[in-house]
Amino acid sequence: xxxxxxxxxxxxxxxxxxxxxxxxxxxxxxxxxxxxxxxxxxxxxxxxxxxxxxxxxxxxxxxxxxxxxxxxxxxxxxxxxxxxxxxxxxxxxxxxxxxxxxxxxxxxxxxxxxxxxxxxxxxxxxxxxxxxxxxxxxxxxxxxxxxxxxxxxxxxxxxxxxxxxxxxxxxxxxxxxxxxxxxxxxxxxxxxxxxxxxxxxxxxxxxxxxxxxxxxxxxxxxxxxxxxxxxxxxxxxxxxxxxxxxxxxxxxxxxxxxxxxx
Numbered sequence: 376x377x378x379x380x381x382x383x384x385x386x387x388x389x390x391x392x393x394x395x396x397x398x399x400x401x402x403x404x405x406x407x408x409x410x411x412x413x414x415x416x417x418x419x420x421x422x423x424x425x426x427x428x429x430x431x432x433x434x435x436x437x438x439x440x441x442x443x444x445x446x447x448x449x450x451x452x453x454x455x456x457x458x459x460x461x462x463x464x465x466x467x468x469x470x471x472x473x474x475x476x477x478x479x480x481x482x483x484x485x486x487x488x489x490x491x492x493x494x495x496x497x498x499x500x501x502x503x504x505x506x507x508x509x510x511x512x513x514x515x516x517x518x519x520x521x522x523x524x525x526x527x528x529x530x531x532x533x534x535x536x537x538x539x540x541x542x543x544x545x546x547x548x549x550x551x552x553x554x555x556x557x558x559x560x561x562x563x564x565x566x567x568x569x570x571x572x573x574x575x576x577x578x579x580x581x582x583x584x585x586x587x588x589x590x591x592x593x594x595x596x597x598x599x600x601x602x603x604x605x606x607x608x609x610x611x612x613x614x615x616x617x618x619x620x621x622x623x624x625x626x627x628x629x630x631x632x633x634x635x636x637x
């Protein structure tokens with residue numbers, strides 16, 4: 376199957392598919408457009424300079440679509456930005472259709488990635504080691520493998536070690552696992568086992584019962600029933616966040632420190 380068919384190429388109207396943001400139906404203003412495109416241009420310049428200097432071709436790219444400071448988190452969503460053979464930078468990431476309970480994998484340009492009603496106009500860039508970059512580049516550019524970890528049922532707070540739902544950051548993290556171990560990691564449970572073996576630790580969000588109930592009743596893309604009862608009843612929601620992934624990758628020397636672009 377052709378790559379254009381397998382990947383939901385994201386030439387879609389703004390607001391139809393989002394992740395890491397509030398999904399509020401706010402009209403795009405000229406200022407929002409300018410700031411988003413300026414951030415995309417700045418990011419492209421930095422990535423291309425990194426490529427010319429040391430051969431960088433894959434980075435973790437995060438954005439701040441929501442205010443998550445209540446949970447001591449800086450970023451809400453990330454994908455894998457990679458340089459195509461033609462010299463263009465693209466981002467592979469998973470997006471949730473606003474108002475729906477499903478998510479799909481998209482490939483976007485940097486402009487589209489940041490043109491998403493951001494909370495803060497900042498980009499998080501983390502450069503993996505050359506070995507990790509090569510594994511990810513091979514995985515991301517092959518239409519036969521890039522969707523291997525995709526699971527459509529979506530919850531933005533899906534349990535890190537569960538398989539009932541899958542949120543955007545979870546897809547990206549599980550994709551890293553299969554990229555690194557393509558011969559042995561074929562299913563989500565195997566990817567999660569690899570991540571546990573490598574010492575990944577999710578964020579534990581304190582979300583009270585009344586908040587969980589309200590979210591489940593009013594949003595199709597929020598569910599808590601995949602979390603173990605003992606943790607859910609203790610208001611401990613363990614899920615994949617950008618901050619937990621970048622900290623783990625730096626701690627395990629899979630990548631360097633995060634660089635924030637404004």
